[in-house]
Amino acid sequence: MTVSKTVQPDENHPTNPIPSPLSDVTILDLTVALAGPVATLLLGGLGARVIKIENPIDGDPCRCNPPYIGVDGVSLTRRRPDDVSLSAVNRLRNKLGVTLNLKNPQSRAILADLVRKADVLVENFSPGTLDRLGAGYESVRAINPRIVYCSITGFGADAGAGPTKALDTTIQALSGIMNVSGEEGEPPVRIGVPIADISVALFGVIGVLAALHQARRSGIGQQVDVSMLGSLTSLVASEPYDAMEQCGAAVRTGQTFQRLAPFGVFRASDGYVAICAYTDAFAHSLFRVMGREDLIHNDRFRTRDTRVQNFREVDAEITKWTMSLPAADVVAKVHAVGIPVSQVRDPKTAMRDPRVVARHDTVPLLHPQYGRVGDVYGMGLPIKFSAASAEFEPSPPALGQHNQAVYADMLGYTTEQLEQLRRDGVI
Secondary structure, three states: OOOOEEEEOOOOOOEEEEEEEOOOOOOEEEEEOOOOOOOOOHHHOOEEEEEEOOOOOOOOHHOOOOEEEEEEEOOOOOOOOEEEHHHHHOOOOOEEEEEOOOOOOOOHHHHHHHHHHEEEEOOOOOOHHHHOOOOOOHHHHOOOOOOOEEEEOOOOOOOOOOOOOOHHHHHHHOOOOOHHHHOOOOOOOOOOOOOHHHHHHHHHHHHHHHHHHHHHHHHHEEEEEEHHHHHHHHHHHHHHHHHHHHOOOOOOOOEHHHHHOOOEEEEEOOOOOOOOOOOHHHHHHHHHHHOOOOHHHOOOOHHHHHHHHHHHHHHHHHHHHHOOOOOHHHHHHHHHHHOOEEEEHHHHHHHHEEEEEEEEOOEEOEEEOOOOOOOOOOOOOOOOOOOOOOOOOOOOOOOOHHHHHHHHHHHHOOOHHHHHHHHOOOO
16 A cells, blocks of 8 residues: 655655655554445545455445446446446555454454554444444453544434434435425435535544544543434534524525525526625626626615525526526626636536646546556545645455455464465455
8 A cells, every 4th residue: 555655856855755644543444335435545545554344255335336347448237257346446445455254253353453453443334233243342442442443323323222224315314405405495405425425434534533643642542423414414504594594584595595695506508607796796796797787776686685685586687697698608707807606517527627637636546457447537635735645546455355464464364374264254
């Protein structure tokens, strides 16, 4: 795993490897699906040694998610044995892949050896599952009191009785985010990005980094408990929807953001544009660009407060103008007077923006054997350091690819021990 890189020497930078921020951190990854693997992916991108533990029979379920990438490019079905799920390519990079059957009693001694070497354990099983397997927080803490144990769950590690299964869509429904998305009077709208999974992964990483810092200071680890519902609901609570509703304002306002009107997405003759004219100066400049200076002097639109009260009428006037022009012309005219504006792009175009590609915010996804056989992009690491290296590896490990490196080289198991563990179905 790459944890440092060498730069060309100059008078300001000697020829030394640039360290990664977490190059001295070892993480046990007991996660599956999306939220947990994204959290450990981010930690791995920051340089941590991430040991991905998978069931030796079938591995992480994300390995079976369509679409797949293979020698012939991408497809919705697996056409060859060496086709690899793009979900796996995206989420399993920067990890050492080992297999361990946690349901086999022999696994407990092996996991204990790994725990002794680890600084962090990240898991996203249903509450109580790892307790029954001898890998819960209390068991792990007894082996390594310094460990940071991050639990990513749907409703919290202490949720108690009730449903424990959580998927992004059900959490979006529960959090209220669906009811602030979509057109007024229309059905709720699911956010296209798996925002519940991604947001809890980000909060999990923040919690891990904070707990690591404290553990290095105190010598004592702790459990970091983050939930999908709590993470996403906290994002919804960042906007005053409750107060707006109490004031009689609509909560679901579709393409517009009422309290900053005019602020939202407007139809052009050939697409859509986002215009954010949220101050009096911006709004008045927009009205001038539209050739509607009369709106500046209209008491319903002259100030922010009156525009918010009459946002539907404001949007209607702007839409009449934007629909008369191509999106590119709208953007050029609005940008020329300094108002924040952009064209609404499709994901394919957005992910290939030269600005994000140059910064490795998005990166090509590569097949482990055949390299770049399809024009597909995935997550990069959108964090740049002035004195540290942080990036994602281009492809994921095969199931159990690093058993030798971890169990033999790191833990000191003999060849005979490993063979016996394989025969017993432990690894």
